[in-house]
Amino acid sequence: MRDPVARERIAVVGAGIIGCLVARELAERRPGAVVTLLDRDIAGSGASRLSAGTHIPRGYSDRFRRMTAYSQDWYEKLAAADPSLPIHPVAMHVVTAADELPPVYIPGSRPTRVPGIGAHMPAIAESARVWSVQGGHYADVHGLSRSVARELRGRIAVREGVQVTAVEPAAAEVTLRLGTDDDLVADHVVLAPGPWLDAPAWRDLLAPVGARVKKVVALHVDEPVPADAGVVVFQDEDAFLMPLAGHWLFSYTCRQWDVDPDTVTRGLTARDVIEANDVLHRCVPGLPGRYSAGRVFCDAYSAHGEPVVTHVGDRIVFAGAASGFGYRLAPAIADEVAQVIPTATGR
Numbered sequence: 001m002r003d004p005v006a007r008e009r010i011a012v013v014g015a016g017i018i019g020c021l022v023a024r025e026l027a028e029r030r031p032g033a034v035v036t037l038l039d040r041d042i043a044g045s046g047a048s049r050l051s052a053g054t055h056i057p058r059g060y061s062d063r064f065r066r067m068t069a070y071s072q073d074w075y076e077k078l079a080a081a082d083p084s085l086p087i088h089p090v091a092m093h094v095v096t097a098a099d100e101l102p103p104v105y106i107p108g109s110r111p112t113r114v115p116g117i118g119a120h121m122p123a124i125a126e127s128a129r130v131w132s133v134q135g136g137h138y139a140d141v142h143g144l145s146r147s148v149a150r151e152l153r154g155r156i157a158v159r160e161g162v163q164v165t166a167v168e169p170a171a172a173e174v175t176l177r178l179g180t181d182d183d184l185v186a187d188h189v190v191l192a193p194g195p196w197l198d199a200p201a202w203r204d205l206l207a208p209v210g211a212r213v214k215k216v217v218a219l220h221v222d223e224p225v226p227a228d229a230g231v232v233v234f235q236d237e238d239a240f241l242m243p244l245a246g247h248w249l250f251s252y253t254c255r256q257w258d259v260d261p262d263t264v265t266r267g268l269t270a271r272d273v274i275e276a277n278d279v280l281h282r283c284v285p286g287l288p289g290r291y292s293a294g295r296v297f298c299d300a301y302s303a304h305g306e307p308v309v310t311h312v313g314d315r316i317v318f319a320g321a322a323s324g325f326g327y328r329l330a331p332a333i334a335d336e337v338a339q340v341i342p343t344a345t346g347r
C-alpha cells in the first residue's frame, strides 16, 4: 500500500502547446505534486511547430466563447509578465458579405464597422463589409512551447525524446511503459498527443472519444507586407490572412480527413495548391498571383468542433482534439484539465 503522505504523481504525455500549458497549470495549482512532462520529440515539435498561432476572439458556442475569453486574458497576462515571449498583439479586421457579423465574437472584442481594411492591404471584394475587432494576437507556438518547457524545468521533470509505448491502468495507479525501458508510475495521467490519436499505446483508450485527424494546409503568399499590416479574417470562408516573416500566411479550411501525422506529406500537393488558391482568390480577388508555397501538417478534430477534456479511464484524462484551435484555447483546456483531476482529498 502507498504511503498516505507520499506526493501525488502526475504524468503529462505530449509536450505540444496543450501538454506544456497543462503541465504548467498543474505545477502551479498542485505545488506538492511530482509532475512529469514527456515527449517522444522535443517540446513544441508536433502540430504546434507549424501552427499559425492566431488568436481570433470568437467562438461558436457558449463554452467556446468562454474558453476563448479565458485564454485571451491568460495570454495577455503571460505576455505582460514576460514581454520577451513570442506573443504579438495585432490589428484584426473581419470581412463578410453579410450586413451583420454573426454573434460569435466575444464581448470584449467590440466589433466596430469600418470603411475598409486600408488601401495598402490586399484588395478584398469591393462589396465586402468590414469590422475591426479588438484582442487579436498571433504567436510563435513552437517558440512559446519551448519557453514554457524551459521555465518548467526545475519545478517539474521535463523528459524529451522519450516515447510512451504503453499505458497500463490499474486500480490505484497507471504505469507508462517508455521507449527508454524505465517505467513511469503515476496516480494520474494526462494524454495530450495532438494528432497522434492512433498511437498503439492509447488507440483503444481514445476510440470512444470519436476524434479524427484532418490535414491542415496554409499557403505562403509572397506579396509585400506593410509595416502596420494586421490579420484579415474572412468570416464566410472560415479563412484568414496574416502577416508573417516578410510574407502573408493564408489559412483556410482543408477538408482532407484521416491522415496519419507520421506520413502526412510534408509538402503541398497539386490538389492543395488548387484548393487553397481557389479559396484565396474568392477572399482576395485583387491578388495577382497563383501561389504554390506553404505549410502542411494535421490536427485532431472532435465531432462537435470543440476541444475535448474527458476521462478515458479512472485515472487518465484526454486533452485535445482542439479542432484547429489548439493554440488559441490551450490555456482554457489546461484549466479544465486541472479541474477534472481529483485531488488526494477528493475535491
Ligand SMILES: Cc1cc2nc3c(=O)[nH]c(=O)nc-3n(C[C@H](O)[C@H](O)[C@H](O)COP(=O)(O)OP(=O)(O)OC[C@H]3O[C@@H](n4cnc5c(N)ncnc54)[C@H](O)[C@@H]3O)c2cc1C
Binding pocket: 013, 014, 015, 016, 017, 018, 019, 038, 039, 040, 041, 042, 043, 044, 045, 046, 047, 048, 049, 050, 051, 052, 053, 054, 055, 141, 162, 163, 164, 165, 192, 193, 194, 195, 196, 199, 201, 216, 217, 218, 251, 295, 296, 297, 298, 299, 319, 320, 321, 322, 323, 324, 325, 326, 327, 328, 329
Ligand atoms: C498549419 C497549422 C496552422 C494552425 N493554425 C492555428 C491557429 O492559427 N490558431 C490556433 O489556435 N491553432 C492553429 N493550429 C492548430 C494548433 O496548432 C493545434 O491545435 C495545437 O498545436 C495542438 O497542440 P497539441 O499540444 O494538442 O499537439 P502537438 O503540438 O501535436 O503535440 C503533441 C505532442 O505529443 C507528442 N507525442 C505523440 N506521440 C507520443 C508518444 N507515444 N510518446 C510521447 N510523446 C508523444 C508529439 O511528439 C507532440 O510533441 C494550426 C495547426 C496547423 C498544423
